[in-house]
Amino acid sequence: MKVRAKVSAHVEPIPGEEYRYWAESDVWGTPPYLVDLIAAFGMGVCTCRDYDIAKRKLRKEGETDPIIASCKHIRRARLFWASQELIRRAAAMPAKEVEE
Numbered sequence: 227m228k229v230r231a232k233v234s235a236h237v238e239p240i241p242g243e244e245y246r247y248w249a250e251s252d253v254w255g256t257p258p259y260l261v262d263l264i265a266a267f268g269m270g271v272c273t274c275r276d277y278d279i280a281k282r283k284l285r286k287e288g289e290t291d292p293i294i295a296s297c298k299h300i301r302r303a304r305l306f307w308a309s310q311e312l313i314r315r316a317a318a319m320p321a322k323e324v325e326e
């Protein structure tokens with residue numbers, strides 16, 4: 227069976243920029259935020275206010291948990307990236323190892 231990663235409702239990959247995404251704001255009418263998953267040594271960065279003020283501060287204080295020290299946009303982009311990567315890896319494995 228061939229599975230294709232669906233387009234996420236919340237993040238949009240930027241063509242030609244492997245780890246960068248436009249992340250939809252939850253506030254209607256607000257432009258999307260730019261997420262870079264590989265920046266900050268793989269912890270990711272985002273242009274939203276929550277990242278800039280709260281999450282960046284947590285990191286400066288020593289927080290290294292990538293879930294806690296990330297805004298929801300980074301978390302959504304990371305989940306989308308991981309989902310695509312798992313589908314890609316499963317496609318390269320023998321079917322009997324990855325079927326339901």
Ligand SMILES: [Zn+2]
Nearest residue numbers: 272274297299
């Ligand atoms: Zn954000």
